[in-house]
Amino acid sequence: MAPTARDTVYAAVLSRLASGHYAPDAILIPGQLSEEFGVSRTPVREALAFLERDGLLDAAQRGYAITRRSEEGILELFEARARLDAFAAEAAAIRRSPIDLAGLDDLSRGPRTTGDPEQVRSTLGSWHAHVRAAAHNSTVSALLSRLDSQIKVSMLRYGDSRQRELGVCVEEHAAIFDAIRDGDGTRAHALMLAHLEHDRDLRIRHFAEHRSETL
């Protein structure tokens, strides 16, 4: 029942990495974290080794650095995520249970773009999580979680990326939901892929702007 020190440290550092608590060029040193968390070096070592395996940290000569991905590397992540999410949408159209459908229905129609933007964004996030759950493929869900973390951590370096128009996003979600409800896997797949390619295109534009600023 009691979570181990290793898991506690892992979760804490993961959340820090995802929230931008560390500077992009920070170096994480087991000894320092062990002192900070009040545990010994051993569980910290193991937690950091896990994060390295997750693709969030890179072992340096001395300690761990936050993984630095090239722009191409980040686009690879988006690409992989888009394909898996598209597959999840297709599988959801075929395998969704009535309960899946009810939950998705709520999330698809619920968020009127008039509300608090932060809350709308969070709803959009849950929507994706529900689609993945409705696909009933835990392997794919697990892979997607990892990719999400990698993307989140990698993007922090490039500053807060301007978010896309929420209204368009909500509309696309609604269209994908319709396909899932209708059991039309092919359409769900195509729409989800297009949905995520919009994201990718936005990111590319963001990179271009970022690059021209820092030149």
Add this chain to the structure above:
Amino acid sequence: MAPTARDTVYAAVLSRLASGHYAPDAILIPGQLSEEFGVSRTPVREALAFLERDGLLDAAQRGYAITRRSEEGILELFEARARLDAFAAEAAAIRRSPIDLAGLDDLSRGPRTTGDPEQVRSTLGSWHAHVRAAAHNSTVSALLSRLDSQIKVSMLRYGDSRQRELGVCVEEHAAIFDAIRDGDGTRAHALMLAHLEHDRDLRIRHFAEHRSETL
């Protein structure tokens, strides 16, 4: 340069798991392996924790068991791999370099089914590895490696699976290669997906037979 004890143990146990060295119901205990490899418990603990994260081991109350997947769970793995491999084929068609193409050409036309079956099989394996490399997406390649290991370990439990007709396999590879050479991503994708669905169907039949035998 010197590989650490942790990495050595990790590689050794991974290879044992993939080759069926352990009985399906074996329990791996850090203390025992540490004695066997002549290292202390610490690096063995870490290696086993990695393998657990890889989805190859499951922590038991006492030691680690080899992951037991349901038939549905195994089909999920095949499904995820098929989708990612299909994407890799599509990407390869678009991004392959002349060198990629030359290597693939060799592997696609090389194996005449008259030779040693074991060598043909190994060539077929390299062919898939080359397609993945030609896709130039290291994220996807890494995910696929993990899925390969998981599938290999999971399938051992169900006995040596009858392999499919090699001739058909070679022909399908050749057709996919043609699509990649022509830069036809859509065709490469579709053909690869069909190719791997044949594998999946064979597996399902294998499960059905296995089940009727053990009943």
Add this chain to the structure above:
DNA sequence: ACCTTTCGTTCTGTATACACTTGAATACTA
């Protein structure tokens, strides 16, 4: 000024020590 060299500090990986839990075998009781 510019290389070396040296030395001390810090970090690394592994081994060992420790306290705690668990499971099974034994001994005991009714």
Add this chain to the structure above:
DNA sequence: TAGTATTCAAGTGTATACAGAACGAAAGGT
């Protein structure tokens, strides 16, 4: 004999100890 304590060996997670490597700063020579 059946059921219940008791005991003990083995495993768990974490802390600590230790030897070796690597960096950085101070000291020295040209």
